[in-house]
Amino acid sequence: MELISNPTHDNLRKAAKALTQGNLVIFPTETVYGIGGDASNSQAINRIYRIKNRPSSNPLIVHIANIRTLFNWATDIPKYAQSLVETFWPGPMTLILNRSTGVSDLLTGGQSSVGIRIPSNRIAQDLLLEFEKLGGLGIAAPSANRYREVSSTTSEAAQEGFRNEGSKGDLILNGGACEYGIESTIINCTDTSPSILRPGVITPELIEAYTGIRCGLGENSKGVVTPGMSLKHYSPQTKIFIDQIPKKGDGLIANIDFPTPEGVVRIASPRNLFEYAKTLYQSFEKADSLRVKSLCIYLPDSDSGIAVAIKDRVVKAASR
Ligand code: TXA
Ligand code: MG
Numbered sequence: 526m527e528l529i530s531n532p533t534h535d536n537l538r539k540a541a542k543a544l545t546q547g548n549l550v551i552f553p554t555e556t557v558y559g560i561g562g563d564a565s566n567s568q569a570i571n572r573i574y575r576i577k578n579r580p581s582s583n584p585l586i587v588h589i590a591n592i593r594t595l596f597n598w599a600t601d602i603p604k605y606a607q608s609l610v611e612t613f614w615p616g617p618m619t620l621i622l623n624r625s626t627g628v629s630d631l632l633t634g635g636q637s638s639v640g641i642r643i644p645s646n647r648i649a650q651d652l653l654l655e656f657e658k659l660g661g662l663g664i665a666a667p668s669a670n671r672y673r674e675v676s677s678t679t680s681e682a683a684q685e686g687f688r689n690e691g692s693k694g695d696l697i698l699n700g701g702a703c704e705y706g707i708e709s710t711i712i713n714c715t716d717t718s719p720s721i722l723r724p725g726v727i728t729p730e731l732i733e734a735y736t737g738i739r740c741g742l743g744e745n746s747k748g749v750v751t752p753g754m755s756l757k758h759y760s761p762q763t764k765i766f767i768d769q770i771p772k773k774g775d776g777l778i779a780n781i782d783f784p785t786p787e788g789v790v791r792i793a794s795p796r797n798l799f800e801y802a803k804t805l806y807q808s809f810e811k812a813d814s815l816r817v818k819s820l821c822i823y824l825p826d827s828d829s830g831i832a833v834a835i836k837d838r839v840v841k842a843a844s845r
């Protein structure tokens with residue numbers, strides 16, 4: 526895969542062209558990096574599953590440039606979902622909507638719904654707009670990591686994860702470290718009321734404050750399967766222990782106020798929840814590369830806001 530370290534507008538036009546030719550492009554979003562292909566091209570979609578080693582029953586999110594394109598992919602959009610769209614797009618939120626006729630089973634894992642998102646990251650936006658100018662309807666992109674490994678939040682991590690993969694024409698767009706560092710909030714909008722299938726930085730508290738809509742966690746999601754949310758996920762090589770005192774040679778992630786015991790390797794000292802989320806996956810990589818004995822993580826001392834998403838990811842990373 527060719528790395529584009531400075532994705533100028535011209536480079537993004539080339540990347541959009543590469544997508545129309547069936548190539549894959551790894552690009553930054555405000556959450557994590559995605560590995561994208563033309564969502565209307567089954568060969569490109571098949572390549573994404575293959576390169577990630579991901580089962581094709583695990584559906585992909587379609588990234589679109591703007592709301593105009595939404596109706597190519599989704600239909601019967603409930604009122605509450607329109608309100609979510611107006612409030613939180615572009616941004617770190619994916620909606621699961623009833624799919625339009627003609628949307629391929631390959632994208633949706635055979636489900637009657639489709640995951641859609643308009644990202645806010647400048648490079649992602651520009652790429653999507655250039656792709657749209659060439660007639661593209663959407664970019665299918667899961668996180669840019671091999672199946673069940675940690676999502677990449679830097680172009681270096683994505684490049685490392687796919688170092689033996691890819692073919693001529695595939696590109697990696699460098700956009701530095703992702704703003705939020707954890708994957709988008711996924712909201713099921715195929716029922717009479719919304720429910721969160723994957724917590725993220727768009728929280729129930731934020732949704733209620735901005736829209737008045739109450740959105741529970743995992744409620745009301747009957748019939749919708751989120752195959753990628755299985756318990757073992759997001760795992761680094763290093764074994765993780767939660768809220769346990771670290772021993773000599775162990776790595777430690779804990780709030781900045783927490784002192785580092787002697788002989789323990791401090792991996793991260795987040796000052797707040799945003800910093801915690803942003804550095805979490807990079808910290809997993811650091812623990813792996815420093816080959817610490819194990820990684821001790823002190824969870825955030827809160828059960829609301831983005832602490833819910835952080836805990837979700839850490840608990841999943843620790844279970845194997
Ligand atoms: O922040 C993100 O969402 C990133 C960036 C690149 O946009 N993407 C991402 O994609 O995390 P991925 O494929 O790694 O995770 C998407 C999750 C998977 O667990 C998948 O099973 C679920 O969304 N999903 C996608 N479409 C779905 C659908 N129609 N119904 C239920 N779950 C769906
Ligand atoms: Mg993923």
